Amino acid sequence: MNDQVTPNLQALGDPQSYIDQVESQSTRYETPCGAGRMVWHLWDRSGGTAPVVVLFHGGAGSWRHWIKNIPALVESYRVLVPDLPGLGESDYPPDDKDALAMAAIVASGIDRIVGEDATYDVVGFSFGGTMASCVGVVREKRIRSVTIIGASGVASVGFSVTLMKVRHLEGLERREAHRYNLNRLMIADPAKIDDLALTIQDWNTIRSRLKTPSISRGGAILTAIDTLRVPINAMYGALDPPADPKGPERVAAMRARRPDADVRLIPGAGHWAAFEAPEFVNPILLEMLARTRP
DSSP: OOTTTSOOHHHHOSHHHHHHHHHHTSEEEEEEETTEEEEEEEEOSSSSOSOEEEEEOOTTOOGGGGTTTHHHHTTTSEEEEEEOTTSTTSOOOSOSSOHHHHHHHHHHHHHHHHOTTOOEEEEEETHHHHHHHHHHHHTGGGEEEEEEESOSSSSOOOOOOOOOOOTTOOHHHHHHHHHHHIIIIIOSOGGGOOHHHHHHHHHHHHTOOSOOHHHHTSSHHHHHHHHOOSOEEEEEETTOGGGSSOHHHHHHHHHHHOTTSEEEEETTOOSOHHHHOHHHHHHHHHHHHHTTOO
């Protein structure tokens, strides 16, 4: 990976400097979101010639959910990543319950940035899997493939993960609450909950306003999966806590629903597999995307 896109975390000294350096290699865009705006970042080494892949982050997240995957993808793609409506730096959507209405806003933003004739792959993590699938429906003729990672709503819901409230906490107490929540919900191996994960979690939590679980579990992703006629891929962490953990069952449910889909289980990983196990996720994702590369 090129150092221009993959700065050295140790050399920069702290996770926020690392995040800032990765962000500085992108171009920032803003597109309409109702009366407000959506914020996007585009990483492009090709001068506009490489194919486009659009990454959608999870609930209570931002583009930072993809911090360990963007450098691998930008070797071959223009990588476009929004902060989804009501999350990160993006404003609240006009309709906070209709997944397709939100997907229409997102798809219009993509049109403004890469052009109305461009084709692209979409990849979504967790709640972003619902957005990726629904954007696939809204723009199907221009979608090369849909890939979902850790998306709920495709099998049994599993249990409700109990998390600690953090917004009223400060200092070490707040940091340890984030560590507890990440281990309960996002990252199976406590050793992988490093300063970078904690910094991203804190930034995302502060700016999270949209309540995404009801959207993820509302059936839109199943309708989209049943409707789509483009290639579909999926990955699930074997130890994904929201799945109870039933990663293998979700893999089986996806394969039963779409026998044509490429569905993989990520060993030893939790919900945020793209961060916890990029050494597995990145090569698999590149393999999946290569099949539809123009």
